[in-house]
Amino acid sequence: MPRLILALLLILAPSAALAQSAQCRMPATLPRPTAEGPTAKEPKRVLPIGSYTLAISWTPQYCSTARDRGSLQCGGRNGTFGFTLHGLWPDGVGKQWPQYCRPADLVPRDVVRDNLCATPSVQLIQHEWAKHGTCMTTRPELYFDLSRAFYQSLRYPDMGALARRKTLTVAQFAAAFAAANKRLEPDMLRVTTVRGNWLSEVWICMDRAMEYTRCPAHQGGAPGPSYLRIEPGPSIPVARPARRGEPGPAPARKPGLILDLDPKVQPLAKDGEAD
Numbered sequence: 094m095p096r097l098i099l100a101l102l103l104i105l106a107p108s109a110a111l112a113q114s115a116q117c118r119m120p121a122t123l124p125r126p127t128a129e130g131p132t133a134k135e136p137k138r139v140l141p142i143g144s145y146t147l148a149i150s151w152t153p154q155y156c157s158t159a160r161d162r163g164s165l166q167c168g169g170r171n172g173t174f175g176f177t178l179h180g181l182w183p184d185g186v187g188k189q190w191p192q193y194c195r196p197a198d199l200v201p202r203d204v205v206r207d208n209l210c211a212t213p214s215v216q217l218i219q220h221e222w223a224k225h226g227t228c229m230t231t232r233p234e235l236y237f238d239l240s241r242a243f244y245q246s247l248r249y250p251d252m253g254a255l256a257r258r259k260t261l262t263v264a265q266f267a268a269a270f271a272a273a274n275k276r277l278e279p280d281m282l283r284v285t286t287v288r289g290n291w292l293s294e295v296w297i298c299m300d301r302a303m304e305y306t307r308c309p310a311h312q313g314g315a316p317g318p319s320y321l322r323i324e325p326g327p328s329i330p331v332a333r334p335a336r337r338g339e340p341g342p343a344p345a346r347k348p349g350l351i352l353d354l355d356p357k358v359q360p361l362a363k364d365g366e367a368d
Contacts, residue, residue, distance in 0.1 A: 117172035117210035120165060123202060126219035131193040135224070139194050142228070143186035146307065147243050147297040148179035151214075154291050155325035166213040173327040176249060178211040179294060180221040181240035188311050194210050197223035200233050208237045211244055243303075248273040256323035264317035268297060281305045283314030284321065292323045 131137040152174040155166035165171050171313050184190045200222050207216055218237070224235035250269040255261055263286075267279040283296040298308040308314075315321070 094348065106224070115346045116172075117174075117213075119206060119209060123205060123209075124215050126199060126205075126215045128197065128199060129198065129220055129223040135192065136198060137193045138189065138191055139228075140185045140191040140285050142183040142191060142301065144182055144309075145299040145303060146182045146312075147240075147299060148182060148294055149244065149247070149297075150294050151177045151292045151324065152177050153174070153324040154293055157291075157324050158287075164214070165209070172210065172213060174213060175252060175270045175326045176247070176295070178212060178240060178244040179217070180212075180225055181229075181243065182225050191228040192224050194228035195231070200224045201238075204234050204237055207234075207240055211241050223304075243299075247297075252323065252326055253328065256325045261321050261323070262317065263315045263319050266292070266319070266323075268322050277305050278307075280307050280341060283308050283312050285313075286315045286321065290315070290320050290322050292321055303350050304308070327354075 152166060153154065155195070159167050162168065165172060166177070167225050167339065182190065186296065197219075201221050205218055209215070209220055212221070221240075221325050222233045222236060228232055229239075250266075250273050255266060255269060263284045264279065267282055267284055270280045270282060271277045277297070281298050284292065285294045285296065287293045296308070296314065300306040
């Protein structure tokens with residue numbers, strides 16, 4: 094019998110929905126995704142969840158080298174994107190993480206449509222559900238509601254100004270990103286790059302209560318002193334850095350989302366502790 098826990102659902106302002114899309118127009122028809130599951134290289138791995146990672150991708154860099162320049166994410170017909178949601182990933186207690194915990198049906202079309210402006214790839218939505226979401230809940234809409242809520246709560250520094258800097262370091266970018274988000278510190282995120290030190294993704298670390306936390310040493314990421322280059326992107330409203338003592342831009346939190354978790358996947362408490 095699966096156990097139920099109450100997780101945090103963010104209360105979102107209507108204007109947050111396209112926080113990192115200069116524009117987003119839903120296509121009239123959606124392609125059918127391919128079902129995914131564990132393989133010899135990516136096996137099923139059922140482990141307790143010790144923390145979480147929220148991963149966001151810098152679309153201008155992805156599209157600059159993408160094989161399919163005409164895709165929904167890169168073609169420009171359905172939107173112009175900045176940071177997009179890669180996924181919410183359950184991490185393990187150590188260096189390994191749970192993945193492909195249950196067989197995954199195709200994500201329902203209405204769920205895909207609800208999330209396509211955040212994650213503008215039908216196949217990536219299917220992949221995230223199969224690999225990560227099945228280790229958190231039995232219902233894809235609950236997984237994506239939670240993922241999208243955290244993504245939509247993020248605010249961003251002036252990416253245009255940062256892209257124009259000639260001596261930007263990873264540490265300076267992390268500080269600017271953290272300054273735009275209340276409760277987030279530079280050591281609570283990791284910056285990943287591709288060849289040439291181009292910004293690829295930002296990984297934000299969260300504890301089991303889904304609060305921002307210091308990233309573990311094994312999380313990786315580019316070294317803070319290394320130089321960072323940013324592919325120019327669309328013009329998107331910039332967040333004013335949160336000042337100490339004033340309410341931040343992140344929406345208030347309250348209990349509101351129930352995740353149907355398998356106790357074999359997600360122990361709720363240590364022996365002798367209350368749930």
